[in-house]
Amino acid sequence: MTSQPLPPSGAPLDHFVDRAPFDPNASEPMTKAQERVYLASQLTLMWWKFRRHRLAVVSGIFLAGLYASILICEFLAPYSPYERHTDFIRSPPQAIHLFHEGRFVGPFTYGLSYKLDMDKLRRDYTEDTSRIYPVRFLCRGDTYQFWGFIEGDLHLMCPGEGGTMFLLGTDRLGRDMLSRMIYGARISLTIGLIGVSVSFGLGIVIGGLAGYYGGWFDLVVQRVIEVVQSLPHIPLWLALSAVMPPTWSPILVYFGITIILGLMDWTGLARAVRSKLLSLREDDYVVAAQLMGARTPRVVFRHLVPGFMSHLIAMATIAIPSMILGETALSFLGLGLRPPITSWGVMLNEAQNINIVVLYPWLILPVVPVIIVILAFNFLGDGLRDAADPYR
CATH class of the missing domain: 1.10.3720.10 (MetI-like)
Structure with missing residues (x-):
């Protein structure tokens, strides 16, 4: 049996998988690469084939992270899903800024002000650049029941004191969409x-x-x-x-x-x-x-x-x-x-x-x-x- 060159370390060895099964009566022994393939379990072969599908691997990592995030959604959400901000009903998404008048400040949001548009019967919100609210991280905010059992108030991100942070806007009751x-x-x-x-x-x-x-x-x-x-x-x-x-x-x-x-x-x-x-x-x-x-x-x-x-x-x-x-x-x-x-x-x-x-x-x-x-x-x-x- 003609020996085959070894593939790079960690390669899935697919060119060996497609060959005929190894003949134990052959005069030459198996190489380490061939032995690795022929003795591999079905799950191992599946993994070698799956990791070649880059889009599937990325999707799997994304979904795994998404499902892991639902375990700590109370910590990730900046607000309670039921908290109403009656002064900011149907507020548009706010942007996070880093610079104010050419000077680096760090992540912050501007204040919001609005006026009533009687023609469209809606509130028109505008950013008030005179008010700056730095975004806080690992901060104390709205209280919650973690999974309905544990009392907590720690959040990944919080708005600045007295400010708002509606990154995806609010709904008809003033609840934060994000x-x-x-x-x-x-x-x-x-x-x-x-x-x-x-x-x-x-x-x-x-x-x-x-x-x-x-x-x-x-x-x-x-x-x-x-x-x-x-x-x-x-x-x-x-x-x-x-x-x-x-x-x-x-x-x-x-x-x-x-x-x-x-x-x-x-x-x-x-x-x-x-x-x-x-x-x-x-x-x-x-x-x-x-x-x-x-x-x-x-x-x-x-x-x-x-x-x-x-x-x-x-x-x-x-x-x-x-x-x-x-x-x-x-x-x-x-x-x-x-x-x-x-x-x-x-x-x-x-x-x-x-x-x-x-x-x-x-x-x-x-x-x-x-x-x-x-x-x-x-x-x-x-x-x-x-x-x-x-x-x-």
């Missing part, structure tokens, strides 16, 4: 994870049993899937959301919306699991497990499902965006989450009127994180899907 978007990320992002957990549980169980048993059970499952997929999702979401009693607490509404999204999204996964199990259930290792007395749940969940778990992970990253969009659409239409819960969809509910958007365009800014998160999940899903078959 703080509400930071708090809204906790609801909008976690509802996707919980919804996918519900849909994956249903899809793997129902699709796995249908693919393993076949027969009349598979026939019934396929007809149910076809019926569910034939129904338009948005009207069905609206109908199921309207069923929830208006007396429910915000937490119950949150879990109700999550379950509704999960119940509507399990069909695609169930079909994928079914088709995969139909092709795997006749393999030798499955027959061996059956002959050894393994029960059906063990064969399905211990032997069959782990064989294509990488594909399921890739499908999960593609399913999460649909959950986020579902919650955003329902809340935007006023039939999803309701105040006092703060989510991106609830915030976009205020931007339904086009006249309001024309006058106060910053009210539609919550759509920006929705778009960025959806794109990041799609790029991550593409990378995981390509890495799911590292031997290709």
